[in-house]
Amino acid sequence: MSADLGLDQPLYVQYLTMMKQIFTGQLTSYASSQNVVEQIWKGLPATLSLCIGAAVLWMVLAIWFGYLSAVHCRQVHRPGVDHPVAGRHIVPVFWLAAILLYYLSFKAELFPTSGYVPLSRDPLDWAYHLILPWLTLAVLYVGFYSRVLRSNMLDVMNDDHVRTARAKGISERQVRIKHVLRNSMIPVVTLFGLDFGAVVGGGAILTETVFNLNGVGLYAGQAIGTLDLPPLIG
Known part of the structure; x- marks a missing residue:
């Protein structure tokens, strides 16, 4: 059996063989x-x-x-925004998922x-089964992103083009949305691309395992448990 699978070959040979089999x-x-x-492909949806x-x-x-915190930076109670930031760094995904699932x-x-219920079968039931997994992953990033957006907006509010827009008589609401918020979203979108890849590669594995979602993350988690190398490389 080991000869059929190629387990008697050197590790680098097995790796190259599996890479060829992937393509x-x-x-x-x-x-x-x-x-x-x-x-x-079965677990990708x-x-x-x-x-x-x-x-x-x-x-x-x-x-x-982030928008409300920047606009009302002196009225909004800042710890309410800052606490989730700490949660992103100290609260493990599996712990938060287990707490939400239990309570x-x-x-x-x-x-x-x-x-997991496919979207094509029942959209409402699809969303109903995913509310807690969505919340588990979202809570870990909301505070961090809102803090970054708030900081960017406070910096952009002092730029020359914003003062020029106010001098032209544009309403404060339009200035904040069209000139301040739009320019402040550039670094946020950059961070989003990086974190989304991290969620697919890491957060999805733990979340799908706790909530028993039959996706690629659960498949990878099961492969880790059985030390099954081909699914992990795939």
């Missing part, structure tokens, strides 16, 4: 003998639904809180405990 669609799992590419939904949620909330699913019975 030819012939990569096979050691543990289940299933085609890895087919399993990845759940992973994309999780990551894209969470990304949209954290961006919308971050823009909202909101098992105790309060407000949300399903696990599973």
Whole structure:
């Protein structure tokens, strides 16, 4: 059996062989003998639904809180915005997911405990099963992004083009949205591209494992548990 799988070959030879099998669609799992590419495509809708939904949620909330915090920087209670920033660094994804699952699913019975419903089957049930996973990933980024946006907006508010726009008689609301917010979003969008890749590559694995979402992350987590190399390389 080991000879058929090529396990008796040097590690670099196995790696090159598996890379070739990835591009030819012939990569096979050691543990289940299933085609890895087919399993990845099968779990891709759940992973994309999780990551894209969470990304949209954290961006919308971050823009909202960051904008309000910058506009009313002296009236808004800053710790309410700063606390989630610390949460991004000290709260593990699996811990937050377990807490939400325990209190909101098992105790309060407000949300399903696990599973994924395809969007094409029932859009409402699809969103209902993903609310807690979305919230788990979004909470870790909302505070950080809102803080970055707030800082950028406060800097842009003192720029010459903003003062010129005010001097032309443009309303303060239009100045904030068209001139301040738009220019302040550039570094936020850059960070979003980096963090979205991190969510797909890391956060999705832990979140899908805790919530038992049948996606690429859960597939990778199971492969880690069985030390199955082909799915991880795939």
